[in-house]
Amino acid sequence: MIIFDWxxxxxxxxxxxxxxxxPIAMHCHHYNINLQKTLEDTLGDEGVQLLYQSAEETSxxxxxxxxxxxxxxxxxxxxxxxxxxxxQNSGLGIIHFQRVRPSGxxxxxxxxxxxxxxxxxxxxxxTPGCHFTRGWIAGTLEAIxxxxxxxxxxxxxxxxxxxxDECIFHVQER
Amino acid sequence: MAIDGTKIVHxxxxxxxxxxxxxxxxxxxxxxxxxxxxYYNNLSFDFEEKMGKTREAEAEALLIEAAQECGYATFQGxxxxxxxxxxxxxxxxxxxxxxxxxxxxxxxxxxxxxEVKELVPGEKLVIKVGDSYEARGYLKNYERTHSxxxxxxxxxTGAFMDLLYGEDYPDxxxxxxxxxxxxxxxxxxxxxxxxxxxxxKKNT
Numbered sequence: 088m089i090i091f092d093w094x095x096x097x098x099x100x101x102x103x104x105x106x107x108x109x110p111i112a113m114h115c116h117h118y119n120i121n122l123q124k125t126l127e128d129t130l131g132d133e134g135v136q137l138l139y140q141s142a143e144e145t146s147x148x149x150x151x152x153x154x155x156x157x158x159x160x161x162x163x164x165x166x167x168x169x170x171x172x173x174x175q176n177s178g179l180g181i182i183h184f185q186r187v188r189p190s191g192x193x194x195x196x197x198x199x200x201x202x203x204x205x206x207x208x209x210x211x212x213x214t215p216g217c218h219f220t221r222g223w224i225a226g227t228l229e230a231i232x233x234x235x236x237x238x239x240x241x242x243x244x245x246x247x248x249x250x251x252d253e254c255i256f257h258v259q260e261r
Numbered sequence: 262m263a264i265d266g267t268k269i270v271h272x273x274x275x276x277x278x279x280x281x282x283x284x285x286x287x288x289x290x291x292x293x294x295x296x297x298x299x300y301y302n303n304l305s306f307d308f309e310e311k312m313g314k315t316r317e318a319e320a321e322a323l324l325i326e327a328a329q330e331c332g333y334a335t336f337q338g339x340x341x342x343x344x345x346x347x348x349x350x351x352x353x354x355x356x357x358x359x360x361x362x363x364x365x366x367x368x369x370x371x372x373x374x375x376e377v378k379e380l381v382p383g384e385k386l387v388i389k390v391g392d393s394y395e396a397r398g399y400l401k402n403y404e405r406t407h408s409x410x411x412x413x414x415x416x417x418t419g420a421f422m423d424l425l426y427g428e429d430y431p432d433x434x435x436x437x438x439x440x441x442x443x444x445x446x447x448x449x450x451x452x453x454x455x456x457x458x459x460x461x462k463k464n465t
Contacts (some may be wrong), residue, residue, distance in 0.1 A: 110297065113370040114294055115335050118331035121331045125308075130312075134308075149297055178280055203292055
């Protein structure tokens with residue numbers, strides 16, 4: 088991905104930090120996991136949905152913006168590569184897009200910020216917990232395929248927060 | 262007071278470009294993520310909306326609490342980290358300088374242009390922020406409001422005081438609590454956070 092230079096894309100103007108011109112904030116696992124737990128404990132399924140939707144909308148708009156900036160990134164393959172690289176460079180972990188089609192996909196994640204953070208703070212849980220990553224995957228694929236936000240639904244069938252070997256996500260049309 | 266914020270900003274920017282093989286950024290003793298401010302603002306303000314008018318105060322308290330607990334654990338990790346030892350400790354002359362170090366790290370993290378306006382040891386901390394991402398994000402999506410909206414920075418201001426003047430870690434969280442009397446989301450020219458000793462400490 089020669090045309091996308093991460094060292095150049097992550098920059099700051101005064102107190103504002105940005106990736107490819109989009110404002111970001113650095114937060115640690117304590118905050119990300121505290122927010123997740125607060126929403127899950129307080130709102131239950133609605134809180135889970137809120138985590139998912141916030142991630143979906145943010146990654147959708149972020150990648151739309153990015154692909155508009157980098158017109159040379161045209162193929163689905165190169166867009167998926169860019170997405171996986173951004174995920175990793177943002178400290179979110181490793182993500183492998185597999186069997187990706189417009190109608191659905193299977194995605195594996197052997198490591199993630201949210202898993203590491205959750206296990207460090209709360210230990211094993213009984214239900215899949217990568218709501219952020221599910222939403223991020225949905226928004227990313229919707230932007231890659233130029234589909235409307237909310238087109239896909241993403242389920243997590245295995246989760247390292249439950250001590251599965253890796254996190255597995257299945258994407259299908261809603 | 263000899264804290265050079267630019268050195269801290271530089272260390273964070275360089276450190277945040279280094280990640281280990283699992284795509285995790287271990288920096289200043291914590292795992293860092295770089296996420297759009299839109300994500301955090303959506304979460305906070307949609308959460309408030311979902312809770313509705315009747316649970317508005319509860320939503321606000323929960324968001325502040327999540328941030329204060331985070332700030333308490335995060336900055337405890339930060340001040341015990343190798344990076345703090347190498348970069349910030351040499352600049353610290355007094356106990357109170359730690360607060361300036363904390364604020365400089367928060368600036369480096371992109372939370373806003375934090376400026377420590379007043380610090381009365383053990384009693385009061387006043388932080389002014391001209392451009393908090395929370396207030397900016399609120400005004401981008403909503404009309405001006407009647408209540409302050411920078412929940413994260415409010416919790417973090419309390420956590421700074423907890424770490425310096427509260428009980429020893431980990432028992433000092435919520436020894437202090439902060440208010441935000443001025444907020445850009447309300448039309449004030451800047452946001453201001455005032456932390457004081459808590460009148461009634463929340464059990465952790």
